[in-house]
Amino acid sequence: MSHWIIALIVLPAMLAPFIVLAARYHIRIQRTFSLAGVLALIAIAASLAWQVSDGSIVLYRLSDWAAPFGIVLVGDRLSTMMVLLTVVLALFVLLYAIGSGWDNRGRHFHALFQFQLMGLLGAFLTGDLFNLFVFFEVLLIASYGLMIHAGGNVRLRAGVQYVLFNLIGSTLFLFALGSIYAETGTLNMADLANRVAMIGPEDSVGIRVASVLLLLVFAIKAAVVPLHFWLPSSYAEAPGPVGALFAIMTKVGAYAIIRVYTLIFPPDLEVTAGLHEVWLLPAALVSLTLGMAGVLAARRLDRLVAFSIIGSMGMVMVAIALFTPSGIAAALYYIVHSTLAGAVLFLISDLVRSGRGNVELTAQPPMAGISLTAGLFFVGAIAMAGLPPLSGFLGKLLVLDSAYGTDLVVWIWAVVLISSLVSLLGFARAGSILFWKPHSLSDPADTEQMLRPATLSYVATGGLVALLVAHTVFAGQVHGYTTRVAAQLFAPGPYIATVLDTPGKLSTPKEDH
Numbered sequence: 001m002s003h004w005i006i007a008l009i010v011l012p013a014m015l016a017p018f019i020v021l022a023a024r025y026h027i028r029i030q031r032t033f034s035l036a037g038v039l040a041l042i043a044i045a046a047s048l049a050w051q052v053s054d055g056s057i058v059l060y061r062l063s064d065w066a067a068p069f070g071i072v073l074v075g076d077r078l079s080t081m082m083v084l085l086t087v088v089l090a091l092f093v094l095l096y097a098i099g100s101g102w103d104n105r106g107r108h109f110h111a112l113f114q115f116q117l118m119g120l121l122g123a124f125l126t127g128d129l130f131n132l133f134v135f136f137e138v139l140l141i142a143s144y145g146l147m148i149h150a151g152g153n154v155r156l157r158a159g160v161q162y163v164l165f166n167l168i169g170s171t172l173f174l175f176a177l178g179s180i181y182a183e184t185g186t187l188n189m190a191d192l193a194n195r196v197a198m199i200g201p202e203d204s205v206g207i208r209v210a211s212v213l214l215l216l217v218f219a220i221k222a223a224v225v226p227l228h229f230w231l232p233s234s235y236a237e238a239p240g241p242v243g244a245l246f247a248i249m250t251k252v253g254a255y256a257i258i259r260v261y262t263l264i265f266p267p268d269l270e271v272t273a274g275l276h277e278v279w280l281l282p283a284a285l286v287s288l289t290l291g292m293a294g295v296l297a298a299r300r301l302d303r304l305v306a307f308s309i310i311g312s313m314g315m316v317m318v319a320i321a322l323f324t325p326s327g328i329a330a331a332l333y334y335i336v337h338s339t340l341a342g343a344v345l346f347l348i349s350d351l352v353r354s355g356r357g358n359v360e361l362t363a364q365p366p367m368a369g370i371s372l373t374a375g376l377f378f379v380g381a382i383a384m385a386g387l388p389p390l391s392g393f394l395g396k397l398l399v400l401d402s403a404y405g406t407d408l409v410v411w412i413w414a415v416v417l418i419s420s421l422v423s424l425l426g427f428a429r430a431g432s433i434l435f436w437k438p439h440s441l442s443d444p445a446d447t448e449q450m451l452r453p454a455t456l457s458y459v460a461t462g463g464l465v466a467l468l469v470a471h472t473v474f475a476g477q478v479h480g481y482t483t484r485v486a487a488q489l490f491a492p493g494p495y496i497a498t499v500l501d502t503p504g505k506l507s508t509p510k511e512d513h
Contacts, residue, residue, distance in 0.1 A: 004044055005060045005073050008083060008121045011037055011044075016114035027104050034110040038094055041087040041117065049080040053481070055488060057498045059127075067127070067499045068188035074127040074499060077485040078332075082124045082255055085336055086248050088467070089343055090117055092460045096347055097241040099456025100354065105150040105239075112149070115142035116245065123252050127499055129180065129187040132256065133173050136221070140166050143249065146242045147234060158237035165230035169220040176213035183207045190499035192264045193492060196271070204271035211265050211272045215280065218260070221253030224280075224317055225287040228310050232294070235309060236302040240350020243302070247342035250313050251335050257320055258328060262489040263496075267323040281321035281408060285415045288314030292419040295426035301352055301359040304430055305345040308384050311423060312338035318412060319399045325486040330398035332482040333475075337383070337391040340468050344380040347461045348373060352434060354453040361430055363437040368452040374435035376458075379465050381427035386420045391472040396420065398479065 015037045023029040052058055058075035061067065075083075094113065096102075103109040119138035126132050140163065148159040181187055183206045184195040199207055216227070223231040231250070235243050257280075265272045291311025298304035316338060319331035353359050355367030367373065379390070386392035396416060403412040471478060488495075 003060070004048060005058055005075050005125060006062070007044055008041060008048075008125065009073075009118055011040060012114040012118040012121070016111040016118070019111045019114065020108060024108075030110040031098050031103065034113060035091075035094060035098070037114060038087060038091050038117075041121075042084075042091060045080065045084040045087050048075050049084045051075075052077055052080050055484075055494075057495055059498050068186045068191035071131060072127040072188070072499055073125045074495070075125060076495060077481070077488050078255070078258065079124045081332070081481075081485060082251070083121055085339060086117070086120050086124070089248055089339060089464075090245065092463045092467075093241045093245045093343065093347075095463070096244065096350075096457050096460035099454040099460060100241065100350065101454070102150070102239050102241050102350075108145065109149055112142050112145040113245075116146060118142075120248065120252065124255060127189050129189060129192070129260075130177055133170070133177060136173065136252075137170060139249070139252070140170070143246065146245070147238045149239050149242060155237045158233045162230050162234035166220070169217050172213050172220075173217045176210045176217060179206055179210035179213065183210065188499070189259070189263055190496040193496055194500075196264055197269065199271055201270055208271055208275075211275060214260060215257070215275065218253045218256040219280075219283070221256065222250050222317065223253070223287070223310050223313050224283050225290055225310075225314075226283070228287065228290075231310060232303055232306045235306040235346075236300065240346055240353065243305070243346035243349070244343035247309065247339050247346065250309060251316075251339055254313065254316050254320060254331070254335060257317075258331070258489065261323065262328070263492050266490075266492075276321050276323050277407075280317065284314050284317035284321050285408075285411060286314070287311070287317060288415055288419050290314075292423040292426070295423050296429070298426070298430070299361050301349045301361060301430060301434065302346075304361070304426065305342065305349050308345065308423065309338075309342050311419065312342060312384065314419075315396065315399060315416070318416070319402060322402055322406060324402060325483070325490050326402040327399075328486040328489060329479065329482040330395065330402045332485055333391075333398055333479050334395035336478070337395045337468070337471055340464055340471065341380060341383040341392060344376070344461060344464045344468065345384060347457070347464070348377050348380055351376070351453050351457060351461065354451065354457075361433050363433055366438040367434075369458075370435060370438070372458060373453075374431070376461055376465060377431055377435065379468070381431060383468050385423045385427050387424065389472065391468060391475060394472065394475045 015033060019030050019033060052075055060073040062071040119135045119142055122135035123132055126135060144159055144163050148155050184192055186192055196207060220227045235246055288311055291307050291314050294307025295304050298307055316331050316334050319327045349359055351373045355369050355373060356364055383390040383392045386396045400413055400416060403409045
């Protein structure tokens, strides 16, 4: 049995207490171990992603207890792709936090950062619904600590709101798990796929209620309207690098919807028929509209970025709600894009705060480092608004293409195109206020008196921009891979067989290409 998959969870789980107990007062040691840990996670994640890229499925049974009785971790194309995206994002966020000094403005940043990674990676790798709940709670605790890092009444108030709203989601999650267990007697995802399929329409009331509750829980995590209220204030008030890391947090909800509603409650399942089209797709369209309207109406750069996250999640959920292989493939391509673009914009927001002292969208004298910050903002805004030639444009084309043949194709095209125009106006307005109008208010020589952001902060932000460019250049290869991911999701037989098979069989036969 390969132990590398469990290392993705054990490594940050061990690093976090070590940093607290042995390096509490030594920030350089904390930085060294935290950075080394993330680099090790990248190496492990890349190795696992390569291992499963041919269609194989890696299984790890804790204490060698066979499923469905024991805890299992499962690595397939989808989970390893999300894990690799998470740890690569974490590297640049960590570099930014070190360069900007955010990690030294409060206590236990690096320990909380490692616990956050543990929760994220565990949520992507678990093969059990109850352990998905456990890792969601690890995420909640660690993210709350990171959100209020460096203190402040406003940040504390936003953090409390964030926790309370997510506790409601946790309560609904427990109700859903109880209902599912009462109906099926198991919480292992592969076992559930078999047992739910055997439930007849006459006995489907309990399991249908549970499926709706699960969808509500995951919609809260994904900030889908009308369950998005917690996100704008929470993300806007979080420290810049924390907000950038949180760009992957909403994708956990999207991942859970994809996993559960292709494996356990697939679109062709009679007992949950119509659930996706009736509620999820209209909510996704409203999320996209509201998010981009918030971009245009925002009066602070950090809230503008937070609303753009809601809008981008609306776009992702539109593609997911189609529940077709082409829709899921487009959603996964856009998930990678929106995670990187959202993180870039949160880091740029912090660069603006460092250069001018605030993020108000009002004309003020030029900030320190205005030229480089403006260039990065220009690229990030183009990406998030979905303009050519960057990956946002390609991602939207994939989503629009996947909508052909659906009953709501006209609505989908109209909302996507109009919201893109609205977001373009919002980003153009913000950019002109921040970077163009200041030159008419003061001599650029005045910026010499201001504190220029650290070089490492620009390097980290530029690294994420480079990843966005690479995501565009290699769009064909990436979309080809996400297409294979979607094909594997809609043919779950090998996944189920691997998880429930006899001990010793750890992977499925390789696919032919």
